[in-house]
Amino acid sequence: MQTTQIRLARRPVGEPQDDDFETTTVELPELQDGQILVRAVYLSLDPYMRGRMSEARSYAAPLEIGDVVLGQTVCEVLESTVPQRAPGDLVLAYTGWQTHAVVDARQVRRLDPDAAPVxxxxxxxxxxxxxxxxxxxxxxxxxxGETVVVAAAAGPVGSAVGQIAKLKGARAVGIAGGADKTRLLTEEFGFDVALDHRSATFTDDLRAATPDGVDVYFENVAGPVGEAVLRRMNTYGRVPVCGLVANYNATSAPDSALGFPSFMNLVLTRSLTVRGFIQDEFAPTHTEAFRRDMTPWVADGTIRYREDVVEGLENAVDAFRGLLAGRNVGKLLIKVS
Structure with missing residues (x-):
């Protein structure tokens, strides 16, 4: 069996370019005991992948030149050496940007297509x-009664943040780019207010949308959007820092109107809690509750979602560029096969 792979050819400088990657086809090894052969059906594209293409210090080791670009996938089992996984099973795996892979059967989780779309x-x-x-x-x-603000609110993380905030009785203010996305926030995802960060009046609009200040700012973006929201934070406000996508393609230190001394002054004078996190640190304590709550919320339509599906692994690089530029709406997936 052969697999077609997209590998890192060189480290991108700024926006990833086509020649930062190479496509190759290689033979897969024979199955060993405990392994399964899988075919990728869907590949997830996520902003964190950009950081793993860099040598900059981060929470995880960078990709090496020549590595298959990493990524989570939904796969179909083609062959199996274990009774727990049978041909035709659909599983969650980390096979990366490739069409087929041989993986340890213990490292995948079986999916039930009758419970939810895989x-x-x-x-x-x-x-x-x-x-x-x-x-x-x-x-x-x-x-x-508190006010929760989230940037990149039309994306898969931000849209869920706003809807969960509403379920907890908070007021949800979403920030996105362009009229189509902001309309989606209020009409489909149920945000109380949607703001367009591209608007020339964004700062004034944010002030009008948060007359009582901001209690929680879920940070996905940073940049001028993040700085504008931080200035609206209330005393004892909380800032979960999930991502900084505005900086991921930067080739120099971003300009900042707020600046580190001013930021730290806000942290001190308003008693802010600013906490960066990587989602898997909460897996041991929150996975069970997440599945218990989120599965029925999605099933009955309480939590709504969008998927942006691009056909073909050959389009992964261009789709990834678009993800970093904010072209997608909802969760970006490559339909591999």
């Missing part, structure tokens, strides 16, 4: 949904 295991019922659930409830801890 693509949701990469989105609202997977890592992005868990990120929103654990980050908001463990760090943000929204109380009834």
């Amino acid at each position: 693509s949701t295991a990469l989105g609202v019922l997977g890592m992005p949904g868990f990120t929103a659930y654990a980050g908001l409830l463990e760090i943000g801890r929204p109380a009834e």
